[in-house]
Amino acid sequence: AQSVTQLDSQVPVFEEAPVELRCNYSSSVSVYLFWYVQYPNQGLQLLLKYLSGSTLVKGINGFEAEFNKSQTSFHLRKPSVHISDTAEYFCAVSDVGGADGLTFGKGTHLIIQP
Amino acid sequence: GAVVSQHPSWVICKSGTSVKIECRSLDFQATTMFWYRQFPKQSLMLMATSNEGSKATYEQGVEKDKFLINHASLTLSTLTVTSAHPEDSSFYICSASREGFGEQYFGPGTRLTVT
Numbered sequence: 001a002q003s004v005t006q007l008d009s010q011v012p013v014f015e016e017a018p019v020e021l022r023c024n025y026s027s028s029v030s031v032y033l034f035w036y037v038q039y040p041n042q043g044l045q046l047l048l049k050y051l052s053g054s055t056l057v058k059g060i061n062g063f064e065a066e067f068n069k070s071q072t073s074f075h076l077r078k079p080s081v082h083i084s085d086t087a088e089y090f091c092a093v094s095d096v097g098g099a100d101g102l103t104f105g106k107g108t109h110l111i112i113q114p
Numbered sequence: 115g116a117v118v119s120q121h122p123s124w125v126i127c128k129s130g131t132s133v134k135i136e137c138r139s140l141d142f143q144a145t146t147m148f149w150y151r152q153f154p155k156q157s158l159m160l161m162a163t164s165n166e167g168s169k170a171t172y173e174q175g176v177e178k179d180k181f182l183i184n185h186a187s188l189t190l191s192t193l194t195v196t197s198a199h200p201e202d203s204s205f206y207i208c209s210a211s212r213e214g215f216g217e218q219y220f221g222p223g224t225r226l227t228v229t
Contacts, residue, residue, distance in 0.1 A: 032216045043207060043222040044158075051216045090157060094216070101148045101160035101173075102209075102218060 002027040002093050006105035013081055014113050021076040021108045023065075023091030033074040034092040034102065035065055044090070050074065061085070086112045115141050118210050120221035127198055127228055135193045135224045137208030143188035144210035148218060149181075152205040164191055198228045 003026045013019045025031065032051050036044040048059025055067040065076045074091060088109050092102040117140040127133045137147060146165050150158040164170040164185035172178050180202075182194040191210075195202055205225050209218035 034217065036220075041225075044220040046217065046220075049217055094218075097216065099146065101150070101163055102158075103160070104157045106157045 002103045004105035006108050008108050010109045012111045016080050018079050019081050023074045025093045030096045032094045035076050036090045038088045083112050116219040118219045118221040120224050124225045132196045137191045139189045139210045145213040146211045147191040148209045149193050150207045200228045203228045
């Protein structure tokens with residue numbers, strides 16, 4: 001069984017400041033890791049993914065994440081946030097191959113303050 | 115590429131009736147399709163996994179007879195909520211994956227309201 005922990009349910013940040021959204025996972029097998037963003041009343045948009053290779057992954061909208069196997073973490077970062085980044089962010093894990101569904105964290109609500 | 119659509123995007127039905135939600139992969143063949151459920155201000159929970167031509171695999175606690183899943187082709191899966199009740203009101207999201215690709219592609223979701 002897999003699990004994902006997003007410790008911060010809500011993160012307020014001032015505009016143009018850096019942000020880090022934390023994600024830790026638990027799994028007995030090798031995993032794929034994902035970050036998704038969800039705007040109000042919309043579906044999920046993939047920000048970035050780690051399948052293999054370089055542990056530093058760059059995604060859309062200036063986001064990046066680093067896979068740390070020893071710490072079982074996949075924290076999401078952005079050096080300078082904008083008002084438009086206000087949304088719900090979900091970290092998710094699947095087994096390698098993706099034959100099973102994704103296990104999602106509870107989500108982190110990123111609030112950008114002017 | 116890798117676009118997934120859902121229909122309808124929003125549906126209201128009366129308690130006791132059934133409603134069908136379609137999930138289509140528009141530009142690829144989906145070896146596996148997944149159905150998730152999301153309550154307001156909560157995370158997504160996997161309901162079931164389906165492969166074309168096979169019976170769906172349901173997660174623990176999901177009623178098979180209430181949530182009927184049919185994966186009739188490599189581009190279409192349907193979720194039928196039978197005898198819907200207000201507690202079934204939720205946001206239902208499907209996703210699809212391709213063989214050899216590790217990620218899932220998500221549909222835009224269907225908001226179901228049962229009155």
